[in-house]
Amino acid sequence: MFTRNPEFVHSELAGILSAGASKREKWFDNLTISHQNLTIALQDLLEYVQRGEDTRFIFLIGMTGAGKTSLAKNALADAFTDLWKNDNGTKIPFMYVPVETNNEHAFAWKNLYSAILKQGTAVPAESVREAVYRDDILRFSNNKRLTLGPLREAIAEMVKRRGVKVIIFDEAYYFLRFDNLAVMDTVKSFAEQIDVKLIFIGSYELQKLAAQYAIQIRRTEVVPFFRYDPKKKSEMREFSAVIEKFASNWPCERIPDFPAAAVELATASMGGVGQLSVVLTNFLGYQLRSKGEIWTPNMFGKALKAESLEEEMREQILNGERELRRKYAIKNHFSTNNGIEEIGEKLAN
Known part of the structure; x- marks a missing residue:
């Protein structure tokens, strides 16, 4: 089971925990996580x-x-x-x-x-x-x-x-x-x-x-x-922190240890925080509708799309992301560390 990180708990959570299931699900669905x-x-x-x-x-x-x-x-x-x-x-x-x-x-x-x-x-x-x-x-x-x-x-x-x-x-x-x-x-x-x-x-x-x-x-x-690339350690660390923030604001008493499944969640969401939110909200819906609000492992699979659709989405995302990074990842030379240092010396003269 997961224990909430007090640093990430939203100020509204205490009041939300006593609300009805539909209100809690809507609140979590609209939750904005900084990253x-x-x-x-x-x-x-x-x-x-x-x-x-x-x-x-x-x-x-x-x-x-x-x-x-x-x-x-x-x-x-x-x-x-x-x-x-x-x-x-x-x-x-x-x-x-x-x-x-x-x-x-x-x-x-x-x-x-x-x-x-x-x-x-x-x-x-x-x-x-x-x-x-x-x-x-x-x-x-x-x-x-x-x-x-x-x-x-x-x-x-x-x-x-x-x-x-x-x-x-x-x-x-x-x-x-x-x-x-x-x-x-x-x-x-x-x-x-x-x-x-x-x-x-x-x-x-x-x-x-x-x-x-x-x-x-x-x-x-x-x-x-940009989405987070699960293959890059620095980006995966940031994505894992996002998962911990969502888990810390889980509007149920019983919280699955989502951070322990960070790799699986990154793969399922393709590194998109919005898509991660969809997956977790789907999971939450199943838990809220279960007797005693007890989560079960099969809820994870139910929260995901079919594998064939997932693969189709993945191909579109990889192609689109590749073109987006090629054109816009670096705005210009003077937005790089070398460029900033170079122009900084000249502008200071």
Whole structure:
């Protein structure tokens, strides 16, 4: 059995332990665990959003299950609030918008704009009316005639009133379903008209969108969110610490010794903290539903995906990670220790 490490126990855990099973499972599912790769990605994101207008597009790219969404909803949200907090607390400096799929033949910008507007103002798109002149008479069209223009104008006004500086688009790979060049043209126009920075979150496919065409490269920054490689001792040590943090916040009295199974968990999650969270949450669900909340060894296997699916995912992740590291693991020569030393001597002269 595992004994909690007091250093890692969340302040809410004591109260959560007395809650019902569903609340405990939800709490653990939403638990954010700090770790090295998250800290690095968060620091880069904060640096890029504070740059001038020439940096408009920021891509957070990593494996599915790396923990990108958790970073955006929790750590990044808190950091943005601290960065741009105001005295009366009326302005929220960022928005988080999941990009949804659709069955259209082209990207449904109207749906996306409607989602942004509704989240920002609680005003549904059907309440927006487009002013049109017909026979020298000013009329307001109904929603069936509503075009993108009035929606964008409404979003621009909302952004101004709320002081929004950043819009975060999660699951941004849905932008890739259609003509990428046309999508990025519209995104560029939207960002400039609304006057915000846009953060796109997604898997390795987003590398195609990030490097779409040369004119946008100067306005684009990519933040890689790497998984932990179980084959590297230093990364495995960090991943093992993450496992211990999760185990220390296990919302049951009986805690399996997950740190002792660190190698198996690293293999099953492919080094992704988000995927690790999914596996552990699945395990927790089985334990919470068992009589007396007693865990059994077969719960581990039940918490994992079928091996055939796991192998397919593994191949996609390895290929995507290889390309991500090749392009973005080292930003430039002067981000290396040698480069820092070299330029430091010259700048100090």
